Every structure is written in C-alpha cells, then in structure tokens.
Amino acid sequence: MLESLNPQPQDKILQLIAMFRDDPRTDKIDLGVGVYKDASGLTPVMRAVKAAEKRLWEVETTKTYTALAGEPAYNAAMVSMILGAGFSDRATSISTPGGTGAIRQALELVKMAAPGAMVWLSNPTWPNHPSIIKFLGMKMAEYRYFDAETRGVDMAGVLEDLAQVAKGDVVLLHGCCHNPTGANFTADQWTQVADLLEARGAVPFIDLAYQGFGDGLEEDAAATRMIAARFPEVLIAASCSKNFGIYRERTGILIALTDPARKAVVQGNLNYLNRQNFSFPPDHGARLVTMILEDAALTADWKAELEEVRLNMLTLRRTLADALRQATNSDRFDFVAHHRGMFSRLGLTEAQVNVLRDQHGIYMVGDSRINIAGLNARTVPVLAAAIAQVAG
Ligand code: LMR
Numbered sequence: 534m535l536e537s538l539n540p541q542p543q544d545k546i547l548q549l550i551a552m553f554r555d556d557p558r559t560d561k562i563d564l565g566v567g568v569y570k571d572a573s574g575l576t577p578v579m580r581a582v583k584a585a586e587k588r589l590w591e592v593e594t595t596k597t598y599t600a601l602a603g604e605p606a607y608n609a610a611m612v613s614m615i616l617g618a619g620f621s622d623r624a625t626s627i628s629t630p631g632g633t634g635a636i637r638q639a640l641e642l643v644k645m646a647a648p649g650a651m652v653w654l655s656n657p658t659w660p661n662h663p664s665i666i667k668f669l670g671m672k673m674a675e676y677r678y679f680d681a682e683t684r685g686v687d688m689a690g691v692l693e694d695l696a697q698v699a700k701g702d703v704v705l706l707h708g709c710c711h712n713p714t715g716a717n718f719t720a721d722q723w724t725q726v727a728d729l730l731e732a733r734g735a736v737p738f739i740d741l742a743y744q745g746f747g748d749g750l751e752e753d754a755a756a757t758r759m760i761a762a763r764f765p766e767v768l769i770a771a772s773c774s775k776n777f778g779i780y781r782e783r784t785g786i787l788i789a790l791t792d793p794a795r796k797a798v799v800q801g802n803l804n805y806l807n808r809q810n811f812s813f814p815p816d817h818g819a820r821l822v823t824m825i826l827e828d829a830a831l832t833a834d835w836k837a838e839l840e841e842v843r844l845n846m847l848t849l850r851r852t853l854a855d856a857l858r859q860a861t862n863s864d865r866f867d868f869v870a871h872h873r874g875m876f877s878r879l880g881l882t883e884a885q886v887n888v889l890r891d892q893h894g895i896y897m898v899g900d901s902r903i904n905i906a907g908l909n910a911r912t913v914p915v916l917a918a919a920i921a922q923v924a925g
Pocket of ligand 1: 546547565567568656659712
C-alpha cells in the first residue's frame with residue numbers, strides 16, 4: 534500500500550530550518566521561520582510561563598482527561614483576551630493544537646456546514662493556508678493584497694476582488710501582523726473591508742497568530758473585535774505560540790461566533806471535530822496560559838515582557854530602515870519601519886534571495902520575507918550592506 538505514496542512538496546518555511554542548521558558558516562543569519570529571538574539569538578521561555586510551570590508542577594494532582602472542547606477556563610480566558618467582554622452568549626470555542634490546529638478545525642467546520650463554500654485568501658498569505666484547503670479538497674480563490682511597488686496594501690485590488698465574493702463565501706483575513714508581508718489594513722481600511730463583506734453576505738474567518746506583536750495586545754485585537762460585533766457569524770483561529778512563546782506546546786483556540794439560539798449545536802459540532810481528529814486537545818500550554826491570565830501578577834509580568842518583545846522588534850525595524858537608507862542611498866526600504874509584526878516582505882527576486890543565502894549566509898523565505906526578530910544590532914548593518922550589494 535505505502536509504495537503508492539508520492540513524495541510531498543516540502544514546506545518552504547520549515548525547509549529553511551534544516552538548510553540553516555546544515556550550513557557550517559559561523560556568521561550565518563537566520564531570518565526564516567517566524568520564531569521570536571532575543572538579541573543573543575535565543576528564544577527564551579517567558580518569565581510568567583516559567584513561574585506558571587513551577588506552580589503547576591506543585592499543584593497538579595492528576596493528568597486525567599479534561600473536556601473535548603478543552604479546559605473551560607482556558608477557552609473563557611482566551612475569548613476574553615481576544616474579544617473583550619460581551620460575547621459569551623455568541624461564542625463557541627475549542628482548544629486546539631496551536632493556531633494551525635485551529636485553522637484546520639475551522640476549515641473542517643466550514644466543510645461540514647457548507648461543503649461547496651469558497652474560501653478566499655489574500656495573495657500572498659501564509660503558505661499553509663492554501664495547503665490545508667487543498668488537502669481538504671475545498672474551493673479557494675485569491676484576493677489581491679500586496680502592492681509590490683509600495684510594499685503596502687493594494688487597497689483598490691482588495692476591494693475589487695472582494696466585490697466578487699458570493700453570499701456564504703468564507704474570507705480569510707489576518708487579524709494583525711500580516712504574514713508574510715508585514716503590510717496591514719489601517720482602521721479605515723478594515724471598515725471598508727467589513728462594509729463590503731457585510732454587503733456581500735460573507736463569513737469572515739480571522740487568523741490571529743500574532744496578537745501583541747504589532748501595535749499592542751488590545752490594539753492588535755481591535756479589527757477582530759469590530760468584525761465580531763458586526764457579523765452574525767465569524768470564525769477566529771488564534772495562537773499562543775508567539776505571544777506566550779510556547780511554540781512547541783501547541784496551544785491555540787478556534788472561536789466560532791453564532792446566533793445564541795444555535796450555540797449548543799455549533800459547540801457540539803466543534804466538540805465532535807476535536808473527537809474525530811485527536812480527541813482531547815493538548816492541555817499543558819493551555820493550562821499555563823490560563824494560570825497566567827487568571828493571576829493579576831503573572832498577567833502583568835507577561836504583558837510587560839510581551840511589550841518588551843514588541844518594542845524590540847519595532848526598534849529593529851527602525852534601525853534596519855535607517856541602515857538600508859544609508860546602504861542604498863535611497864528611501865526605497867522605508868516601508869520596513871511602517872510594517873508591523875514579525876515579518877516584512879522586502880520585494881527581492883528569488884534569485885536575489887538565493888544570492889543572499891549562498892554568498893552572504895543570510896536565510897530568508899524565497900518570497901523575500903524576513904523575520905525581523907532574527908536580527909540584532911550586529912547583524913542589521915550586515916543585512917543592509919548585503920541587500921544593497923544584491924539589489925542596490
Ligand atoms: C511562520 O510563518 O514562519 C510561522 O507561522 C511558523 C510556521 O509554522 O510556518
């Protein structure tokens with residue numbers, strides 16, 4: 534049986550991890566996978582996470598199953614962190630293995646509810662979005678998003694393409710910190726998108742993987758909250774990988790907002806989906822997040838550290854934009870300072886990206902997405918000089 538399997542295409546982002554590891558050069562620079570690194574290149578366990586782990590070890594008396602939807606306190610704490618107050622009568626949710634698990638469950642829910650629905654993706658988007666949709670045999674379409682000239686949002690393209698959305702189509706939006714471009718809607722543009730999708734009768738599906746990495750924990754949820762307040766049905770896939778730094782714990786949540794009268798049925802379908810795919814969701818990371826969000830001192834410390842992380846990335850953005858101004862003697866790369874989140878798409882060709890890797894030991898995704906957090910004060914000028922050399 535297994536001899537009939539064909540090789541699968543490798544995930545381009547994950548492939549870079551291995552290529553970087555196998556490169557013997559000691560001055561190599563990793564700007565690939567979206568993992569936060571501090572100035573020394575480490576991905577630290579956040580202080581509040583360490584404290585919660587210690588406390589958990591002391592107080593945990595059993596590892597028996599929790600609930601199919603996940604620990605209720607986790608789901609409640611996450612719904613409130615993402616949406617604020619006022620959604621408990623409409624919010625159904627399941628704890629999932631990371632943000633990817635939430636995206637997968639959301640798409641499966643769409644497939645169960647509306648097998649023929651079209652799922653619209655921004656062009657470009659995180660490559661795993663189309664990959665999962667294709668794997669599930671669902672229909673997908675793209676809307677223009679990125680202006681390759683300005684490296685900002687192509688708003689005219691967004692509005693023109695989303696005007697083709699049919700009633701009941703699902704439109705995937707990055708809640709903040711667009712991956713891979715780093716270019717984001719302004720508040721006004723979010724309103725325009727919401728107006729259009731409302732008029733078309735679309736179902737918004739928000740991927741919120743970087744809350745707290747852009748403009749702040751509350752600010753990064755603002756668009757999601759606006760959409761949640763306006764639309765009768767919304768899907769939200771959120772991740773704790775980045776903002777709690779618990780990547781390998783696989784901690785995420787899928788929230789489905791619905792009519793209060795449908796809540797029990799929708800929740801039952803979410804529970805069913807978890808049961809079919811993996812039964813009970815992972816608990817360790819979810820429990821740590823709950824302990825942090827339910828304890829005022831731990832919450833304060835976590836927020837302070839998250840804010841440090843965010844500000845570090847903003848400083849790196851500004852220093853890189855300045856260094857590129859100097860190195861290229863132009864303002865062509867000023868957009869780096871205006872982008873938000875972990876990533877910026879530089880707008881280099883694949884050939885230029887390959888030269889940066891082969892000749893300079895600088896690793897970035899083939900579409901020229903860089904992970905800003907992979908930089909530090911020493912490597913910013915190195916990157917700027919290399920970019921000026923290949924693209925100057
Ligand atoms: C990324 O885009 O680099 C992250 O979301 C990690 C991943 O799984 O691709």
